[in-house]
Amino acid sequence: MTEAAQSTQRTQVRLPRTERRAQLLTAAQRVFAANGYHAAAMDEIAEQAGVSKPVLYQHFPGKLDLYIALLESHVDELVRRVRAALDSTADNKQRVPATVGAFFDFVNGDAGAFRMIFESDLRGEPAVQQAVDRATSASVDAITETITSDAGLDEDRARLLAVGLVGLSQVSARFWLANHSSISREEAVALTSTLAWRGIGAGFPLQHP
Incomplete structure (x- = not known):
């Protein structure tokens, strides 16, 4: 695990599922708006949301699922x-x-x-x-x-x-x-x-x- 990932993991706060989902959608909106669907990366969305990729994937199995949501x-x-x-x-x-x-x-x-x-x-x-x-x-x-x-x-x-x-x-x-x-x-x-x-x-x- 990289130092950045460890830092992200340490600073994550447990949120109710609905709040976490809203946070992830907000971060995804920023990334999709800036890069478009094809250039958007789940890593960047997770970073924008301040969560680890596993947390992101717990809510959205893939990029298309996130986009559709x-x-x-x-x-x-x-x-x-x-x-x-x-x-x-x-x-x-x-x-x-x-x-x-x-x-x-x-x-x-x-x-x-x-x-x-x-x-x-x-x-x-x-x-x-x-x-x-x-x-x-x-x-x-x-x-x-x-x-x-x-x-x-x-x-x-x-x-x-x-x-x-x-x-x-x-x-x-x-x-x-x-x-x-x-x-x-x-x-x-x-x-x-x-x-x-x-x-x-x-x-x-x-x-x-």
């Missing part, structure tokens, strides 16, 4: 934001910008998080593709439920509108961030929301005020 956590966060936006008000005119804003805030937050979902270079891996697909499908499901309930549309028509809102929000947010636009986040959300609201809100008004 991290990806799933980002998907959960995005879907949580979308659902929170939908639940934040009963006023559909406010729900649209809240939902659009959820995508903008996610994209404008941890750049590594949104890139892992929307720009993953591992989509050939079935488990990765499944997680990436869930980011869209779960968001669409949440919006479909709201439109079906509030606008009186059947599920097929509500889902088509939901897909449109998710696609508009996601692509607009990524374009805004990638082009370092002079448009503020607030104005960008307002512009995107206006486009969505005039189509959804004006065309399919609230049925049960």
Whole structure:
């Protein structure tokens, strides 16, 4: 055992499993964001987390398992934001910008998080593709439920509108961030929301005020 490994082992503190897992995911995020999946090394992730490799492998059997767990956590966060936006008000005119804003805030937050979902270079891996697909499908499901309930549309028509809102929000947010636009986040959300609201809100008004 090297001196560095011995030092790491001595300074490790026993944490509850959930806390240790969160710590390892945070370290993995830094390494994946800096190096990409293929160049990331489990040794470096363990070092960033301040644990030994055996501790890392106790939680994640391999690098792909760690990547997928991290990806799933980002998907959960995005879907949580979308659902929170939908639940934040009963006023559909406010729900649209809240939902659009959820995508903008996610994209404008941890750049590594949104890139892992929307720009993953591992989509050939079935488990990765499944997680990436869930980011869209779960968001669409949440919006479909709201439109079906509030606008009186059947599920097929509500889902088509939901897909449109998710696609508009996601692509607009990524374009805004990638082009370092002079448009503020607030104005960008307002512009995107206006486009969505005039189509959804004006065309399919609230049925049960």
